[in-house]
Amino acid sequence: MTATDTNTTQPATAKLTFWTMTAMVVGSMVGAGVFSLPRRFAQETGVAGALIAWVIAGTGMLMLAFVFQTLAVRKPDLDAGVYAYAKAGFGEYPGFFSAFGYWASACVGNVTYWVLIMSTVGAVVPALGEGDTLLAVGLSTVGLWAFYLLIRRGITEATAINKIVTIAKVVPILVFVLLALFYLDPKVFADNIGGADYAGNLFNQVRGTMLVTVFVFLGVEGASVYSRHAKRREDVGRATILGFLSVFAVFASVTIVSYGILPMGEIAELRQPSMAGVLEAAVGTWGQVFVSIGLIVSVLGAYLAWTLMAAEVLFVAAKDDDMPRFLRGVNAADVPVPALLLSTALSQLFLIVTMFSEDAFSFALDLTSALTLIPFLLAAGYAVKVALGRAGVAPGGPWELVVGSLATVYVAFLLFAAGLKFVLVSFIVYAPATVLFVMARREQGRRLFSPAELVLFVISMAGAIYGVVALAAGWIHL
Numbered sequence: 001m002t003a004t005d006t007n008t009t010q011p012a013t014a015k016l017t018f019w020t021m022t023a024m025v026v027g028s029m030v031g032a033g034v035f036s037l038p039r040r041f042a043q044e045t046g047v048a049g050a051l052i053a054w055v056i057a058g059t060g061m062l063m064l065a066f067v068f069q070t071l072a073v074r075k076p077d078l079d080a081g082v083y084a085y086a087k088a089g090f091g092e093y094p095g096f097f098s099a100f101g102y103w104a105s106a107c108v109g110n111v112t113y114w115v116l117i118m119s120t121v122g123a124v125v126p127a128l129g130e131g132d133t134l135l136a137v138g139l140s141t142v143g144l145w146a147f148y149l150l151i152r153r154g155i156t157e158a159t160a161i162n163k164i165v166t167i168a169k170v171v172p173i174l175v176f177v178l179l180a181l182f183y184l185d186p187k188v189f190a191d192n193i194g195g196a197d198y199a200g201n202l203f204n205q206v207r208g209t210m211l212v213t214v215f216v217f218l219g220v221e222g223a224s225v226y227s228r229h230a231k232r233r234e235d236v237g238r239a240t241i242l243g244f245l246s247v248f249a250v251f252a253s254v255t256i257v258s259y260g261i262l263p264m265g266e267i268a269e270l271r272q273p274s275m276a277g278v279l280e281a282a283v284g285t286w287g288q289v290f291v292s293i294g295l296i297v298s299v300l301g302a303y304l305a306w307t308l309m310a311a312e313v314l315f316v317a318a319k320d321d322d323m324p325r326f327l328r329g330v331n332a333a334d335v336p337v338p339a340l341l342l343s344t345a346l347s348q349l350f351l352i353v354t355m356f357s358e359d360a361f362s363f364a365l366d367l368t369s370a371l372t373l374i375p376f377l378l379a380a381g382y383a384v385k386v387a388l389g390r391a392g393v394a395p396g397g398p399w400e401l402v403v404g405s406l407a408t409v410y411v412a413f414l415l416f417a418a419g420l421k422f423v424l425v426s427f428i429v430y431a432p433a434t435v436l437f438v439m440a441r442r443e444q445g446r447r448l449f450s451p452a453e454l455v456l457f458v459i460s461m462a463g464a465i466y467g468v469v470a471l472a473a474g475w476i477h478l
Contacts, residue, residue, distance in 0.1 A: 172294025
């Protein structure tokens with residue numbers, strides 16, 4: 001293949017169909033998170049808290065799904081939804097932060113996939129540990145760059161593989177739910193309803209599960225990110241809603257049925273992927289092997305989808321002059337190679353950082369969720385502006401305003417639930433990224449910051465400095 005990586009002209013390629021986009025949404029959501037759900041929930045809450053958490057998360061994420069559906073129709077000129085909506089609604093610098101935050105969350109999320117794969121294999125190869133040993137990081141690095149070479153060959157080829165993998169990885173999850181229902185012990189389930197003593201009161205139980213629910217639903221916005229490739233614009237919103245509804249019941253079921261197999265305290269101590277440990281307790285060793293194989297297939301498929309989306313966000317931001325020009329480059333297969341390379345490099349950096357964290361998988365998972373909250377909050381806020389007719393369009397109906405408002409309140413609650421630790425770590429990630437914004441402004445010969453942008457920059461730098469001090473002083477830990 002003849003590469004033209006510096007070419008900024010988008011080649012003519014086949015457009016994505018409704019079913020392809022739906023598969024990408026499902027593929028990006030059904031990944032590492034679902035296989036970790038039993039342990040993560042059992043560490044925080046019992047059955048009652050889990051049910052409340054899923055109602056809150058399901059309702060909130062459904063409102064966000066409706067936000068992306070509505071904006072895809074009402075603002076069809078905006079590509080790469082999450083980033084474009086923030087810029088249109090609140091200005092270039094917030095738009096830049098949204099693009100970077102969403103991109104960074106995708107890169108960190110990709111790290112969780114490799115950590116979980118290595119942890120899974122680590123059950124039979126102790127040298128891999130929990131996915132955070134030197135050997136595990138080395139093997140993950142090989143996989144990271146092998147996928148870079150695969151995706152570089154072309155988006156059409158990569159999405160075709162993703163459709164096949166999406167179907168294959170849903171099967172073991174459904175089998176897990178059915179078998180767990182069959183082996184469910186009513187007495188064990190009843191004992192887990194109120195939660196263990198370590199979980200605290202019901203409010204704290206629910207709050208403690210919020211970040212993991214965000215993580216498993218990341219990807220609900222996937223179709224809007226790929227809107228420039230859609231064959232029909234209305235398919236973007238339809239794929240978003242269908243993708244969300246297709247996985248919500250499955251995620252909730254995986255969590256709830258696990259409480260009927262083992263006591264909550266035992267689930268909380270299981271090795272990740274905890275789904276494998278739950279099924280092993282129900283049916284024996286073959287259950288662990290079955291889930292482990294399904295996990296590897298699932299995670300590799302989700303990694304493929306998320307890597308594509310990460311590169312796409314950088315590419316579109318560069319085309320809109322909000323990222324440096326070198327990120328506009330595409331090759332003959334319509335792959336934004338410089339953006340893909342930078343995405344892979346950032347994942348590599350965070351992969352190395354996991355060796356220094358107390359719980360590599362949980363840290364990467366929670367940070368992924370926290371980084372997406374600002375982009376989601378800005379997108380939801382823009383939906384409110386559109387509904388009120390303050391975005392260059394006619395006012396929407398009451399439904400649009402209700403959806404946008406509920407989504408905004410939900411994401412604001414998630415920021416509170418994330419806690420100070422992940423807010424500060426997010427600042428540490430966000431603030432240095434401003435160098436890319438400065439590069440773009442200098443390329444255009446423009447003023448670096450407006451007065452309002454300068455205030456935002458100072459706040460982000462202050463948060464980053466405080467975060468670094470907090471880490472150094474031991475006030476917070478990775």
